[in-house]
Amino acid sequence: MKRWETEGIAELADLNLPEEEHLKKGVAIIECIQEIPCNPCVDACPFNAISMENINALPIVDYEKCVGCGKCIEVCPGLAIFVVKIINEKAIIMLPYEFLPLPKEGQKVKALDREGKEICDAVVKKVREGKTNVITIELPAEHAMNARNIRVR
Amino acid sequence: MRIKEHPILEFKRGKEIYFYYNGKKLKAYEGETIASALHANGIKILSKSAKLARPRGFFCGIGKCSSCLMKVNGIPNVRTCITLVKEGMVVEDDDKDLPSKEYPPCSHKKMKCDIAVVGGGPAGLSAALEASEHADVLLIDENPRLGGQLIKQTHKFFGSENERAGTRGIKIAEELEEEVKNRGIRVLLNTSVIGYYERENHFLACVNKMAGKVYEIEAKKIIFATGAQENMLIFEGNDLPGVYGAGGVQTLMNVYGVKPGERGLIIGAGNVGLILAYQLLQASVNVACIVEAMPKIGGYFVHAAKIRRCGVPIYTRHSIKKAYGDGSVEGAIIAKLDEKWNFIEGSEMDIECDFICLAVGLIPSIRLVAQTGAEISYINEAGGWVALHNEYMETTKEGIYVAGDLANIEEASTAMIEGKIAGLHAAHSIKQIVGFESKIKKYMEELEIFRQGYFGARPKKAKEEIRRRYYEKMGDRRNS
CATH class of the missing domain: 3.50.50.60 (FAD/NAD(P)-binding domain)
Known part of the structure; x- marks a missing residue:
C-alpha cells in the first residue's frame, strides 16, 4: 500500500513533476493521483494544456503548453493544483486557500508541508479572490516541492 | 456557538424572535430549526430516553431518526431538527406522552x-x-x-x-x-x-x-x-448527546451557522468524514483526528490531502472504543484494530473532544x-x-x-x-x-x-x- 492510500499524503515519487526549464516559467503541478470522475481542470485551461483520456483518468499537464496562469487552481474541486515557479533561490507558489482570515499582500505567513507541519516562513505576494481564492507566496526554492499550505497569523 | 464569519458561506439570519424551552425564554432567529436554536443557546440535551431517562441529543439532523423528538406547543413527538422555531413557541423536553384523543383538529x-x-x-x-x-x-x-x-x-x-x-x-x-x-x-x-x-x-x-x-x-x-440516513455505530456511550451523524453536523453548521462544539473526533474516512473535517476547519472548529477501521482511506485522496495539509491526522485501522462524559461528550477512547478487527490492548488513545461525528455509511x-x-x-x-x-x-x-x-x-x-x-x-x-x-x-x-x-x-x-x-x-x- 502506498502512503497516500493509508495516510493521505503524496510523495514526490507519486507525482508527475516538471523539468527544471518548465519550473523557470512556472507550471501547474496537479497532485491528483487517484482516478476519480472529475474533469473541470481540462475545461478551465485557456491553453489546452491539461488533457484526460476519459472523465475517470488522471489529468496530464503538457508542460510545454502550460504557462502557469493558475486558472485550474480555482476550479479544481479537490484543491489539488499548485503552480510552482523557481527563480534563482526563490520559489513562487500559487495555492488554493479556503479559510479566513485571508492574508494580505506582503504579509509574512508560515508555509506548511503536506502533513500540515511548518517548514519555513513565506511572504504573500498576491491574493486572488475567486471561486476558490488563490494565494501566491514566495519562499526559499528548496521548499518548492513541499510547501502546499499556509498558516496565517 | 454561532459562526460569525465563514470563508464560503454567508449566514443571513432572520428576525430576532423568542421562544420558550422548559419555561425559559430563549433567543432565536426566524428561519432556523428548533434544534439549531437550542444548540445555539448551548442546549444539547433535547429529551430523555423513555425507560432509563438517559439524555438524548439530535443525531441525523434531517428528520430521519427519532433522537430529537420534543413536545412543541403541546404536540408530542415533533422532530425539532426539521421544524422551524416560531415566535412564542413552547418547547418541552418532556415527551413521554402518546398523542391523546384531543389531538388538534386538522x-x-x-x-x-x-x-x-x-x-x-x-x-x-x-x-x-x-x-x-x-x-x-x-x-x-x-x-x-x-x-x-x-x-x-x-x-x-x-x-x-x-x-x-x-x-x-x-x-x-x-x-x-x-x-x-x-x-x-x-x-x-x-x-x-x-x-x-x-x-x-x-x-x-x-x-x-x-x-x-x-x-x-x-x-x-x-x-x-x-x-x-446515516448509520449508527456500536460503542459504549454512543447515545451521549454530542455523538452526531456527520450529516447532522453539516446541517447544523453549514445551513444554520451553529457550531457543534469546539473540538471534534470523526469516525470514518470516507468522503463524508473527510469533507466534514474540512468543513469543520472552515468553521473554525478544531478536528482532533479521523479514525478509520479499514486499512485504507475510503474517500478520495484529494479530500484526505486537503485536511492532512491542515495538520489533521488520519488513523487507519483504528476505531472508537467508547465515548465518555457527564450528560454530553467530554472525550473518547480510540484504539488500534488487529487483522480480525479486534482492539489491540494497550493501543488506546484518549482523545480530547466535545463532540463525535459518525461518518460510517448510509442506508x-x-x-x-x-x-x-x-x-x-x-x-x-x-x-x-x-x-x-x-x-x-x-x-x-x-x-x-x-x-x-x-x-x-x-x-x-x-x-x-x-x-x-x-x-x-x-x-x-x-x-x-x-x-x-x-x-x-x-x-x-x-x-x-x-x-x-x-x-x-x-x-x-x-x-x-x-x-x-x-x-x-x-x-x-x-x-x-
Whole structure:
C-alpha cells in the first residue's frame, strides 16, 4: 500500500513533476493521483494544456503548453493544483486557500508541508479572490516541492 | 456557538424572535430549526430516553431518526431538527406522552397531479424539473426548504460540466430551487408523506404537523427520492448527546451557522468524514483526528490531502472504543484494530473532544416505497435494502419510481441523472414524448461514464444486481 492510500499524503515519487526549464516559467503541478470522475481542470485551461483520456483518468499537464496562469487552481474541486515557479533561490507558489482570515499582500505567513507541519516562513505576494481564492507566496526554492499550505497569523 | 464569519458561506439570519424551552425564554432567529436554536443557546440535551431517562441529543439532523423528538406547543413527538422555531413557541423536553384523543383538529385537502415526487433533494428536484416539461408535477418535502443534502455541501462538485462540476453543492441547490420556482411547479414543504395506498390511481397521505394540515394526493405516477440516513455505530456511550451523524453536523453548521462544539473526533474516512473535517476547519472548529477501521482511506485522496495539509491526522485501522462524559461528550477512547478487527490492548488513545461525528455509511430510506408493494431486496453493494428497479428507475410496481440514494447509496451527481431518467420516463408513460429515446439514452450514457472508474465499481455492481433481480422478478412481462 502506498502512503497516500493509508495516510493521505503524496510523495514526490507519486507525482508527475516538471523539468527544471518548465519550473523557470512556472507550471501547474496537479497532485491528483487517484482516478476519480472529475474533469473541470481540462475545461478551465485557456491553453489546452491539461488533457484526460476519459472523465475517470488522471489529468496530464503538457508542460510545454502550460504557462502557469493558475486558472485550474480555482476550479479544481479537490484543491489539488499548485503552480510552482523557481527563480534563482526563490520559489513562487500559487495555492488554493479556503479559510479566513485571508492574508494580505506582503504579509509574512508560515508555509506548511503536506502533513500540515511548518517548514519555513513565506511572504504573500498576491491574493486572488475567486471561486476558490488563490494565494501566491514566495519562499526559499528548496521548499518548492513541499510547501502546499499556509498558516496565517 | 454561532459562526460569525465563514470563508464560503454567508449566514443571513432572520428576525430576532423568542421562544420558550422548559419555561425559559430563549433567543432565536426566524428561519432556523428548533434544534439549531437550542444548540445555539448551548442546549444539547433535547429529551430523555423513555425507560432509563438517559439524555438524548439530535443525531441525523434531517428528520430521519427519532433522537430529537420534543413536545412543541403541546404536540408530542415533533422532530425539532426539521421544524422551524416560531415566535412564542413552547418547547418541552418532556415527551413521554402518546398523542391523546384531543389531538388538534386538522384541515383536510385533496390534490391531484400527474406525477408526485417525494423528496426535494438532488434526485427529486431533477425528477420534478424533467417531468414538469411534459406533465403536471407536485413536489413534496418534509423539510422547511428544498435542496435535500445539497444545502450543506460547501465543496465544489466533482464530475463533468453536465452535472455542474466545479460548482458548490449549495449553489446547485439554489439553482435547482430557482428553476422549480420559475417553472411554477407546485411544492408542499414541511409536509411528511406518511402513507401510500392504492385505488384506481396511486395515493399518498401527507401531513404538515405544525400547520395542522392533512393532504390526500392522487397521482398517476410517483417518484420516490427519499434519500438515505446515516448509520449508527456500536460503542459504549454512543447515545451521549454530542455523538452526531456527520450529516447532522453539516446541517447544523453549514445551513444554520451553529457550531457543534469546539473540538471534534470523526469516525470514518470516507468522503463524508473527510469533507466534514474540512468543513469543520472552515468553521473554525478544531478536528482532533479521523479514525478509520479499514486499512485504507475510503474517500478520495484529494479530500484526505486537503485536511492532512491542515495538520489533521488520519488513523487507519483504528476505531472508537467508547465515548465518555457527564450528560454530553467530554472525550473518547480510540484504539488500534488487529487483522480480525479486534482492539489491540494497550493501543488506546484518549482523545480530547466535545463532540463525535459518525461518518460510517448510509442506508437507503426505503420505508415509504416499501409500502407500495414494490419488490424490496437486500443488496450489500447498494447499502442494504433497496427497491428493485429497471434502467428507467421504475420499480416492480407499475408507476412507482425511485431515484437517488434510496435506490443505491451513491453521489448527488448520479442522483441528479437518475432523477432526470425517472422524471422523463414517468412523463413519457403518461403521454408519449417526442425525442424520448435519444434523450433518455443520453442520460444513461452519462450515468455509465460516471460508474466506470475505481469509485464507480461498487455502484455499478449494485445497479447490475438490482436490475438482474428486477428482471428475474418481472420476467418478460415488462421487457417489451
